[in-house]
Amino acid sequence: MEKRDYEMLVWSLEAEAREQPALFRAKVILISLSAYLLLLGLLGGVGLISWGLFSWVRHGWRLFPTLALIGWLLAALPVLAISARMLLSRLDAPQGRALKAAEAPRLFRLIERLRSQLKAPAIHTVLLTHDFNAAIAQVPRFGLFGGHRNYLILGLPFLNTVAPKEMMAVLAHEYGHLAGSHGKLSAWIYRQRRTFASLHEHASQRREEDVINGVFATLLDRFAPYYNAYTFVLSRQNEYEADAVAGRLAGAEASAAGLVRSELLAEWLQQEFWPKLYQQAAQRANPSFMPYAAMRKIAAATMPEWASKERLQAAWQRDSGVHDTHPCLRERVQALDQPCALPPALSVTAADALLGESLASLTREFDQRWWDGEKGQWQEYHRRHTRATSRIAELSGQPMEHLDASAAQELALLLAEYQGSAAAKPVLAHLLGRSGERYPKPVYYYGRVLLDEGDSKGLDYLEEAARLSPGLANDSLRAGYAWLYEQQGEAAADQWLQQLQSLMTD
Structure with a gap:
């Protein structure tokens, strides 16, 4: 089809x-x-x-x-x-840090209250994860023959950045799937x-x-x-029904505010928070702050940036796709009969209200786990960046014409990797302007630089790089296709790709 x-x-x-x-x-x-x-x-x-x-x-x-x-x-x-x-x-059980009722009594009391109101099945395990997310997973223990266990999955970043009432709406939404028998049907359909x-x-x-x-x-x-x-449409229908449950139990206003806040925060975390944290690795062998301890304060301090009218309008204009079962923000909020509005500032987070005294120790635990997993790569990147910076300074201190082809290529590639394609452009242009052998990687990077500047001549350099080096062919094809797809549409991108593939096989 x-x-x-x-x-x-x-x-x-x-x-x-x-x-x-x-x-x-x-x-x-x-x-x-x-x-x-x-x-x-x-x-x-x-x-x-x-x-x-x-x-x-x-x-x-x-x-x-x-x-x-x-x-x-x-x-x-x-x-x-x-x-x-x-x-x-x-089906594999979801992974995370299992919470006990004694660690978060208020959270478990809220879960039980929602279960009683909805006459829903019990939650067998509550898992705390590092994701910005909340979900219910129903896992059959005996394959086709059932024996379901219900998992509530709560991301610590999510708890740390939403309001208690909004978190209640999210829990009601997730429990709404179970109460409506969505869980077993969804698990069965997923298996099929x-x-x-x-x-x-x-x-x-x-x-x-x-x-x-x-x-x-x-x-x-x-x-x-x-x-x-x-099955896609059924899953999307389930989302609307679960939203209606959340609106009924937690209030439509809190449900809509939570949807807006989570949409804007998810984008901010992906585009701002995590990239800026990892950028420190260039200058520091250890991060200046740990993510989970700092996330709540940074989110509150930068709220005017991520919760702006411009960002909300951009999120509001996105349409629902045919691959993500969750409807777009606009349709979910309108289904709750609520307006397009920014969420209020927080005085208390859901983590404060529901995790209580355990929050500090859980935060330290998650930060330590994050650092244990990242330390090796972080510090290795820091060492490579330090050596690269020193080498760039050494090579840049010499007149370009005095560098042989190998040294000029090394400088161009180091600049492209550590300072960006714009910084590498003059060296790449000088290197490609020399007579003699053409080096594939400089040709490829120069093509990327031109495309970044909106110059379609970059496609010619990508084609040349693909012909010069089979190892660069896939990267060249992907880069050219993505640029053409964005600039001229799918038909133009497909035509270019087919032409280049035919030339390479001749």
């Missing part, structure tokens, strides 16, 4: 789900059951044919039946093994999608080898896009 056709299918199914949500859910369940019956029927047919061939051989050894049985089993057994393994496999994806990949790679894989691949080619579209 073409991309546009898939998008149209998703949009039409979303309209159907809005008009008749219960009927749509029943349809998804029916499609899923039908898929299982089809799969089991196919596997049963494979088994019957295998048994028939075996019976034929057993009544008297003959060459042709024996060869037929061997060939059939060689084709059928891998399919049977993959199907059985995927149908019966266990994984099963069919594995079978599809296996059969597609071998569709020309034998009849079994050809039949499987053809059926799954037709089934997969429709099943993915139906």
